[in-house]
Amino acid sequence: MRTEQLEYVAAVARLGSFRRAAEELHISQPALSETVRNLERELGVDIFERDRSGASLSADGRELLSHVFGVIDAVDGLRHAADAQHHASRMVRVATVNAGTVPVLTPVIARFRESHPSTQVEVVSAQEEEIHRGLRAGWFDLGLITTLAGDDTPPEFDSRPLLAGRPVACMRPDDPLALGELVSVDQLLRTPLIVMRAGYLMHRYLHRLLGERKARVAYSTDGAEMGKLMVAEGLGVTLLPEFSVLGDPLERGGFITCRPLDEDPDGIIELVLRRRRSTAWGRSALEMHRLFVEHASVAAGTGAGTSEPISTTSR
Secondary structure (H helix, E strand, O other): OOHHHHHHHHHHHHHOOHHHHHHHHOOOHHHHHHHHHHHHHHHOOOOEEEEOOEEEEOHHHHHHHHHHHHHHHHHHHHHHHHHHHHHHHOEEEEEEOOOOHHHHHHHHHHHHHHHOOOOEEEEEEOOHHHHHHHHHHOOOOEEEEEEOOOOOOOOOEEEEEEEEEOEEEEEOOOOHHHHOOOEOHHHHHOOOEEEEOOOOHHHHHHHHHHOOOOOOEEEEEOHHHHHHHHHHOOOOEEEEEHHHHOOOHHHHOOOOEEEEEOOOOOOOEEEEEEEEOOOOOOHHHHHHHHHHHHHHHHHHHHOOOOOOOOOOOOO
16 A cells, blocks of 8 residues: 555545546546556455546445545655654754853864754854753754753753863963962952853852952953953953863963962863753754764863863763
């Protein structure tokens, strides 16, 4: 039994004529008649009563017609679902807080494009809560966020740690803070700071670090990339995860550098890849996820971009 046989039966039943059905389907009438006859032989029933005036459904045909339409509708639904899946596989949406742009995001999407040149990758910069909302709603396929020790993972997400590093003070190489091996909180309190806006992990980290002490906040901005650019322009010092600074083009070019802090209330900052557990994943999104995990595993093995060994198991 073939789907086209059922579609031919539906057309003949609707038009009441093999001739008119053949014209609508753009096939010859003998071919249409033979196809329907083969189906009748396969089922062991006469679906139509044929005469010179046309064709009408037999009693058996009337009972079978609802099943014919049901199968056709199911096949149409399958085709629509496949079309939607194909469309989804041509686009991967990744939301990110920016801290992992240089060590993870850009190399992974470059590798992805090598094997998927016709698939569009959409990268959206957002805060952690916006990323979680987008993942829940299906706006994003994958989300890159940073976490502190003690942060909970929402149960609806699969969460893969990719990189880990200490929080560091990021400054220009000619800044007096770059002369020492460590930066103290007292030094930060005397320095114009570029801080991340509320909603970013480093904003939360700074408040934990300083407690009741007041910083000299000169600027606030969105994301690590803008923070590093502002540091390179000599506007102040900012706090970032170590993996966001080391290997950055600005750091390699000698425009920025970093130093660990002598106080560290939270230890290690992790860059984490998240996706919603209940989502039916398209092939492209699955491949992108695999490349993120693979890249992080290689980076952990070589020590690039991480100061701690990272597991790639769910947590």
